[in-house]
Amino acid sequence: MKNWFITGVSRGLGLAMARAALAKGDRVLGTARAAVPELQGMGENLRILNVDMGDAQGVVEAVHEAFKSLGRIDVVVNNAGYGVLGAVEVSSDAQVRQLFEVNLYSPIRIVRTALPYLREQKSGHIINITSIAGRAPGVGSAIYAASKFALEGFSASLAQEVEPLGLHVTAVAPGQFRTDFLAETSLQETAALAEYSPTVAAALKSMSTLHEHQLGDPALAAEAIVQLAHTEEPPLHLLLGSDALDRAKGKLKTITAEMARWESVTIGTDFKS
Numbered sequence: 001m002k003n004w005f006i007t008g009v010s011r012g013l014g015l016a017m018a019r020a021a022l023a024k025g026d027r028v029l030g031t032a033r034a035a036v037p038e039l040q041g042m043g044e045n046l047r048i049l050n051v052d053m054g055d056a057q058g059v060v061e062a063v064h065e066a067f068k069s070l071g072r073i074d075v076v077v078n079n080a081g082y083g084v085l086g087a088v089e090v091s092s093d094a095q096v097r098q099l100f101e102v103n104l105y106s107p108i109r110i111v112r113t114a115l116p117y118l119r120e121q122k123s124g125h126i127i128n129i130t131s132i133a134g135r136a137p138g139v140g141s142a143i144y145a146a147s148k149f150a151l152e153g154f155s156a157s158l159a160q161e162v163e164p165l166g167l168h169v170t171a172v173a174p175g176q177f178r179t180d181f182l183a184e185t186s187l188q189e190t191a192a193l194a195e196y197s198p199t200v201a202a203a204l205k206s207m208s209t210l211h212e213h214q215l216g217d218p219a220l221a222a223e224a225i226v227q228l229a230h231t232e233e234p235p236l237h238l239l240l241g242s243d244a245l246d247r248a249k250g251k252l253k254t255i256t257a258e259m260a261r262w263e264s265v266t267i268g269t270d271f272k273s
């Protein structure tokens with residue numbers, strides 16, 4: 001049996017992960033900003049703490065409370081997050097700051113607070129939910145992609161730092177999943193600007209038609225993540241969804257070709273003697 005700390009269990013992937021872990025007989029301490037009727041009556045293996053990921057102190061206290069309440073935590077999942085889509089030129093400082101607070105600074109705070117406990121336990125798995133936008137971003141998602149690229153980079157370096165301590169880190173990058181991610185209740189858009197109609201506005205339009213038709217099933221993603229947490233040697237990176245795989249492969253091809261094309265310039269900057 002594993003003990004889980006999962007942020008954002010009110011909806012979408014977080015709710016699905018909480019359900020999947022409980023169904024496996026694991027214990028879950030989830031965070032949510034409000035009551036979660038969908039999880040009511042799930043038994044004594046579930047506890048929910050009310051935390052807003054924008055509240056730095058509240059986030060830190062929740063982690064301490066989680067370890068106090070469960071004794072040990074085997075899996076820490078940084079899941080809560082949302083998207084800001086639209087043209088960079090018209091994004092505001094407040095929008096960018098709040099997004100980074102929720103998508104990046106909170107996960108870092110959670111990891112930093114959990115690490116002394118995990119070190120003491122000599123085991124634990126940190127799972128950061130990033131995005132394919134953090135690996136192969138499309139147009140119109142620069143601010144969101146920046147927050148998820150940062151979480152990918154954080155995970156890749158952290159994994160090396162904590163591996164000798166017996167801890168695992170996995171950055172899970174989902175493609176499109178049928179959650180509220182693209183719904184008005186979650187997604188924020190920057191103001192429209194005519195100059196970006198063929199690029200940003202066109203991408204946003206196609207994303208809006210994608211809502212409720214995404215390829216990915218959140219329940220299956222949750223099952224994959226529960227399986228991941230029960231694996232002895234989990235990967236550092238895991239893509240979820242066939243669309244994510246296609247985009248990541250395409251990006252790798254482009255990177256490899258571009259590196260080859262510019263190789264002489266790249267290696268030409270070393271000292272000549």
Ligand SMILES: NC(=O)c1ccc[n+]([C@@H]2O[C@H](COP(=O)([O-])OP(=O)(O)OC[C@H]3O[C@@H](n4cnc5c(N)ncnc54)[C@H](OP(=O)(O)O)[C@@H]3O)[C@@H](O)[C@H]2O)c1
Nearest residue numbers: 008010011012013033053080081131176177179180181186
């Ligand atoms: N679905 C996709 O296509 C997709 C693709 C790639 C990555 N992701 C990532 O997957 C994660 C989960 O998203 P989802 O698809 O499940 O979307 P969702 O259905 O919109 O759920 C988002 C979750 O994050 C929580 N959250 C957002 N802002 C918060 C804040 N300030 N404080 C506390 N909780 C907050 C929400 O809580 P409230 O109910 O209180 O708002 C909700 O539980 C996110 O990190 C997202 O970036 C999703």
